[in-house]
Amino acid sequence: MSLRNLSINLATVRQQFTFGEAVDACLAQGVTAIAPWRDQIHAIGLPEAVEIVRSNNIRITGLCRGGMLSTGNRVGFAAAIDDNKRAIDEAAALGADCLVMVVGGLPKDSRDLLAAREIVAEGLATILPHALSNHVPLAIEPLHPMYAADRACINTLEQALDICDLLGDGVGVAVDVYHVWWDPKLSSQIIRAGAVNRILAHHICDWLVPTRDLLLDRGMMGDGVIDLRSIRKGIVSAGYSGPQEVEIFSSENWWKRPGEEVISICIERFLNTCNLPEEPLSEG
Amino acid sequence: MSLRNLSINLATVRQQFTFGEAVDACLAQGVTAIAPWRDQIHAIGLPEAVEIVRSNNIRITGLCRGGMLSTGNRVGFAAAIDDNKRAIDEAAALGADCLVMVVGGLPKDSRDLLAAREIVAEGLATILPHALSNHVPLAIEPLHPMYAADRACINTLEQALDICDLLGDGVGVAVDVYHVWWDPKLSSQIIRAGAVNRILAHHICDWLVPTRDLLLDRGMMGDGVIDLRSIRKGIVSAGYSGPQEVEIFSSENWWKRPGEEVISICIERFLNTCNLPEEPLSEG
Numbered sequence: 001m002s003l004r005n006l007s008i009n010l011a012t013v014r015q016q017f018t019f020g021e022a023v024d025a026c027l028a029q030g031v032t033a034i035a036p037w038r039d040q041i042h043a044i045g046l047p048e049a050v051e052i053v054r055s056n057n058i059r060i061t062g063l064c065r066g067g068m069l070s071t072g073n074r075v076g077f078a079a080a081i082d083d084n085k086r087a088i089d090e091a092a093a094l095g096a097d098c099l100v101m102v103v104g105g106l107p108k109d110s111r112d113l114l115a116a117r118e119i120v121a122e123g124l125a126t127i128l129p130h131a132l133s134n135h136v137p138l139a140i141e142p143l144h145p146m147y148a149a150d151r152a153c154i155n156t157l158e159q160a161l162d163i164c165d166l167l168g169d170g171v172g173v174a175v176d177v178y179h180v181w182w183d184p185k186l187s188s189q190i191i192r193a194g195a196v197n198r199i200l201a202h203h204i205c206d207w208l209v210p211t212r213d214l215l216l217d218r219g220m221m222g223d224g225v226i227d228l229r230s231i232r233k234g235i236v237s238a239g240y241s242g243p244q245e246v247e248i249f250s251s252e253n254w255w256k257r258p259g260e261e262v263i264s265i266c267i268e269r270f271l272n273t274c275n276l277p278e279e280p281l282s283e284g
Numbered sequence: 285m286s287l288r289n290l291s292i293n294l295a296t297v298r299q300q301f302t303f304g305e306a307v308d309a310c311l312a313q314g315v316t317a318i319a320p321w322r323d324q325i326h327a328i329g330l331p332e333a334v335e336i337v338r339s340n341n342i343r344i345t346g347l348c349r350g351g352m353l354s355t356g357n358r359v360g361f362a363a364a365i366d367d368n369k370r371a372i373d374e375a376a377a378l379g380a381d382c383l384v385m386v387v388g389g390l391p392k393d394s395r396d397l398l399a400a401r402e403i404v405a406e407g408l409a410t411i412l413p414h415a416l417s418n419h420v421p422l423a424i425e426p427l428h429p430m431y432a433a434d435r436a437c438i439n440t441l442e443q444a445l446d447i448c449d450l451l452g453d454g455v456g457v458a459v460d461v462y463h464v465w466w467d468p469k470l471s472s473q474i475i476r477a478g479a480v481n482r483i484l485a486h487h488i489c490d491w492l493v494p495t496r497d498l499l500l501d502r503g504m505m506g507d508g509v510i511d512l513r514s515i516r517k518g519i520v521s522a523g524y525s526g527p528q529e530v531e532i533f534s535s536e537n538w539w540k541r542p543g544e545e546v547i548s549i550c551i552e553r554f555l556n557t558c559n560l561p562e563e564p565l566s567e568g
Contacts, residue, residue, distance in 0.1 A: 029566040111511040113466070134495035146430045148466035149493045149509045159468040182397070186444040209433045211498055225433045 002050035005204040006270045007033035007061040008263060009203065009247035016259030019044045029263050033059040033243050035100075035201075041090060052092050060096040060202050061245050062174065063087065064137060069105035069123030070116040070153060077119065080104075082126045091136045097242070098200040099131065100174050105150045116153040120183055121163055123170065139200040140164065141174040146214050155190035156180070164198050175235060176203035176247065179216055181226040187234055194238020201207055202235055204274055205248045211230060216251035220265060220272040232276055244274055290554045291317035291345040292547060293487065293531035294324055294442035295476055300543030303328045307336055313547050317343040317527050319384075319485075325374060329453050334377050344380040345527050346423060347371065348487050353407030354388035355435060358409040361403065363452025364388075368411045375420045381526070382484040383415065384458050386527065389434045400437040401552040405447055408455065416454040423484040424448065428466075430498050440464070441473035459519060460487035460531065462502055463502055465510040471518055486519055488512060488558055489532045500535035504549060506557040 008031055010022050017025060026034055031223045039051045041063075053060060066087040069080050091099040106113065123212040124138065131138050141153035142160045154160050157180055160173045173193055180186055193199045205225030211217050221228055234246065246266045248254050254262050289355055292315055294306050301309060303324045325333045325347075340561050350371040375383040387404040390397065408422065415422050423539055426444045427436035438444050440492055444457045449492060455478055464470055470510050490508030495501050516528065529552045532538050538546050 035392065106509055111509050111514075113511070115403060117468070136395055144430070145428060145466040146495070146498075149491060152468075182429040182437075182439055184401070184440060211430070212500065214430075214495055224394050225390055227397070228397075 003032070003267060005241075005243045005275070006031055006265060007243040007245035008266065009035040009062075009064065009245050011037055011064065012248045012254065013244055013259040013262055014040070014267065015255040016262070017229065019049055020052060021057060022259070023056060025259050025263055027056060029267060031263065031267065032057065033061050033245075035044060035060065035062040035064060036094075037064045037243050038087060038090065041094070041229055046090055046093055053094055053242075059243070060094045061089040061243050062098045063094060064097040065100045065141075066127075067140070069102040070107055070119040072133070073107065077123065081123060081126050082085045084123070085170045087129050088131050088134050088136045092134040096139040096221070098172070098174070099256055100201065101138050101140045102143060103140065103152045103154050105148060105153050105160070111227070113148065113153055120153060121166065123193075124163065124167055128167060128170050137200050138171045139174040139205075140171060141176055142179055142266040144179040155191065156183055156185070158185055161189060161193055161198060163201040172198035172200040174201035174203060175199060177226050177228060177231055178203070178205050180209060181207060183230065186231070190234045190238050193263075194235070194240055197239065199235060199238060199240035202232070202240060202244050202248045204243065204244045204270075205246065211247045213251070215250045218248045220254065221246070225247070228274045229276060231273060236276060240247065242272060246270065285364035285557060287314045287316070287554070289527045289559070290315055290551065291312070291319055291343070291527040291529035292382055292465075292550060293319040293346075293529050294347065295321055295348065295535055296530055296532045296538065296550065297543040297546055298324070298538040300546070304336060306543070307340060307342060309543050309547055313551060315545070315547065315551065316341065317345050317419065317529075319344065319346040319348060319529050319531070322336060322349045322371060322374065325378070326370045330374055331379055343527070344378045346384045347375040347380040347528050349386045349425075350422070351386040351436070352388040352413070354391055354403040357391065361407065365407060365410050368407070369414050372411065372415050372418050372420045376418040380420065381409070382421040382456070383456070384485065385405045385422050385424045385426060387424065387436045387438050388474035389432060389437050397432065397437055404437060405450065408447065408451055412451055412454050421484050422455045423458040424455060425487075426463055426489065428463040430451075430480060440467055441477065442469055445473060445477055445482060447469070450513055455557060456484040456488060458485035459483060461515055461542065462489050462491060463532075465491060466517065470515070473517075474518045474522050478519070478524055483519060483522060485492045486516070486524060486528050487531045488528045489530065497535070500533045502532045502534055504532060505530070505553040511517050513560060516558055520541060522559060530554065
């Protein structure tokens with residue numbers, strides 16, 4: 001069985017492993033694709049991270065994350081632009097498939113979502129030339145509406161794709177099931193995204209009932225209510241057959257277990273709950 | 285100053301007051317419109333509740349709530365239909381402006397949101413004749429996407445209005461800012477709803493940052509990030525000038541304060557944070 005189409009987002013084991021330890025633990029179980037966070041890269045230093053990635057032939061399905069464009073004032077905006085350009089440089093150095101963009105929520109003391117969305121669009125347009133010249137696609141990740149105030153004011157695939165249409169080449173979307181599973185327009189917008197090759201990443205986890213924390217209570221695939229296989233089918237039908245990337249923030253459960261066990265269960269659930277029968281399970 | 289356009293949803297003081305006590309407390313501060321929950325009516329008995337409403341000339345801006353159509357199996361569906369018909373009867377007896385519909389989430393052990401949505405549409409169509417003959421408009425309340433699994437699989441105004449279009453006369457929407465404030469299509473869908481007189485209720489509270497509980501951490505108007513006056517302006521422009529109804533579930537704050545204090549603060553915030561300058565503040 002091949003795990004070619006499984007990626008582990010390193011947030012899933014962020015409490016257990018450094019970048020290097022996470023890579024070793026993934027490789028030990030046959031996982032060759034990961035998605036690191038910038039703080040994990042910074043902790044080890046970019047050159048060493050690049051060396052680890054290259055020497056082990058690791059696929060980086062995305063670098064987390066750019067964005068946070070709308071959170072500050074004008075000084076904050078300029079700093080955010082600079083930081084996003086550095087993130088693009090890092091993604092390029094790592095050979096990442098994309099830079100995941102969590103665009104930012106309301107500016108401090110503001111209630112003006114429309115203004116925040118305009119700032120985000122302006123910010124994306126500002127960094128796009130740098131992304132294009134470095135061959136790093138920007139993956140706009142629409143976040144669940146419960147994060148509209150404090151994390152991302154782009155909250156549906158339709159909205160993200162409308163912005164992509166305005167921006168042109170070099171941008172697409174990260175489809176994270178946790179954020180979009182509820183959307184009545186999910187199927188139609190996945191088709192729309194696929195038709196113009198805008199699907200850059202497919203993140204998986206599960207929505208628990210009850211959910212005890214807005215941020216840190218994501219579930220392992222199969223433990224919640226998301227119809228993962230059905231969504232995967234739509235994404236594959238729309239033309240994206242890249243990896244499914246497991247991204248689980250779970251302060252009270254998965255972050256407290258041994259990292260090797262978490263990765264092992266990710267693999268088992270990926271194979272039994274997420275992967276499609278028609279997707280190749282073996283290679284060569 | 286008139287409080288004609290302020291209604292207190294009795295969930296806001298459900299830990300403090302019985303139905304009768306809540307009515308007295310509202311009247312004592314000049315509030316003459318309320319929205320009770322069915323359990324509060326049942327606790328006192330419908331005839332006595334009707335008597336209190338009539339003798340005090342109280343406006344019932346909505347009865348909470350019908351719905352939960354998709355939660356059970358087929359037996360559960362039949363029981364839900366019966367229960368919704370009883371809710372319509374109660375709303376008619378109380379002279380309520382509408383019956384608020386929280387339609388239900390996923391059936392037990394199901395991950396099929398599309399199927400749930402079909403059951404909901406079927407259920408609404410089934411009870412609609414009874415609602416029409418009793419002159420009780422059904423107000424579909426799109427709930428925030430974070431409740432898609434366990435409370436309501438109708439999660440945007442657009443989706444609710446699409447269902448209204450299918451059903452025809454006798455249905456509309458309850459616009460609760462807590463559920464829809466994040467929606468990039470909020471303005472356009474409010475205009476759409478108003479153009480065909482589908483806005484049946486306008487509920488207010490606030491979105492706190494951080495939100496500590498998915499259900500029971502709603503904020504008082506002005507304490508969060510929702511641009512209440514801007515949304516009110518859109519709703520009034522769209523043709524709805526009915527009451528703003530304060531509905532706050534707050535287990536750790538507002539439910540722990542004296543009910544009179546909560547109502548007093550609702551009034552103050554309504555006047556200073558929600559009401560439009562151009563809306564009449566005084567009468568006669």
